[in-house]
Amino acid sequence: MKDVKYLMKEINYSFLNLSNLKEALTHSSYSEGSNNKNYERLEFLGDRVLGLIIANELFLKNKNSSEGELAKKLSFLVCKSTLKKIASEIEIEKYLKYSSRIKSLDGIKANALEALIGAIYLDSNFEDTKTIILKLWKKYLKNINLSKIDPKSRLQEWCLKHKKKLPIYKLLSKTGPDHEPKFQIKVMVDTCTFSAAEGNSKQNAEINAAKKLLKEISDQ
Structure with missing residues (x-):
C-alpha cells in the first residue's frame, strides 16, 4: 500500500486528522471481525456533499438549462462510471485497505472516492471541499456526455x-x-x-x- 502523503499531494490537501483519511480508505472486508472503522459512513456523507456541490455548480453555470437538463447533467457527473474514472486518475486503489479475497476494485474505488470527499469535508469545511471537487471534476464539467448517463x-x-x-x-x-x-x-x-x-x-x-x-x- 502506497504512503497516503502521495494521495494528499495528488488532491492538494493535507489532512489535519489522518484518522479520517485512513477510515475513508478502509473497506469493510479489511475490518471484518474487528473494531476497525470502514469507509461506509463517510461514503454516505461524501455522496451528499458531492451531489450538493456539483448541483450548485451546474445551477450557477447553466442559467438557461431546465430542471430536467440539470438533472441529466448531475446524473452523468455523479454516476458510478464517472466516479470510477476520477478515482483511477488519483490512483486511489493504491491506498486502499481491503481483504486479499476481494477480486475486483471497480465498485470499491467509486465508493472510496465518495468516502474521501466525506473525510475532506469533516476535516475542513464546505469551501475547501468544493475547491477540491471542482478541480477533480474540471474536465467532466466541461465535457458532459449525456449519452453516458447511467441506466x-x-x-x-x-x-x-x-x-x-x-x-x-x-x-x-x-x-x-x-x-x-x-x-x-x-x-x-x-x-x-x-x-x-x-x-x-x-x-x-x-x-x-x-x-x-x-x-x-x-x-x-
Missing part, C-alpha cells in the same frame, strides 16, 4: 415521462460470502413492467436490472 437515471426519466412515477427497486436475495456477495434486485414500474438482475453489489444489481428493463421496453 438507473435513464429508466427514471422514462418512468416519469411515460408512467408519471418512479421505479421501485427491491432486494430479492443476497447470497455468497461477505467478501464476494451476489445480490439479486427486482425493478418494477407496474405489474406489467418489471425485470430482475444480479450484481456483486446492490448498486451494480440495480444498474443491471435497470439496463435489462430498458432493453425490454425498447424491444416492445
Whole structure:
C-alpha cells in the first residue's frame, strides 16, 4: 500500500486528522471481525456533499438549462462510471485497505472516492471541499456526455415521462460470502413492467436490472 502523503499531494490537501483519511480508505472486508472503522459512513456523507456541490455548480453555470437538463447533467457527473474514472486518475486503489479475497476494485474505488470527499469535508469545511471537487471534476464539467448517463437515471426519466412515477427497486436475495456477495434486485414500474438482475453489489444489481428493463421496453 502506497504512503497516503502521495494521495494528499495528488488532491492538494493535507489532512489535519489522518484518522479520517485512513477510515475513508478502509473497506469493510479489511475490518471484518474487528473494531476497525470502514469507509461506509463517510461514503454516505461524501455522496451528499458531492451531489450538493456539483448541483450548485451546474445551477450557477447553466442559467438557461431546465430542471430536467440539470438533472441529466448531475446524473452523468455523479454516476458510478464517472466516479470510477476520477478515482483511477488519483490512483486511489493504491491506498486502499481491503481483504486479499476481494477480486475486483471497480465498485470499491467509486465508493472510496465518495468516502474521501466525506473525510475532506469533516476535516475542513464546505469551501475547501468544493475547491477540491471542482478541480477533480474540471474536465467532466466541461465535457458532459449525456449519452453516458447511467441506466438507473435513464429508466427514471422514462418512468416519469411515460408512467408519471418512479421505479421501485427491491432486494430479492443476497447470497455468497461477505467478501464476494451476489445480490439479486427486482425493478418494477407496474405489474406489467418489471425485470430482475444480479450484481456483486446492490448498486451494480440495480444498474443491471435497470439496463435489462430498458432493453425490454425498447424491444416492445
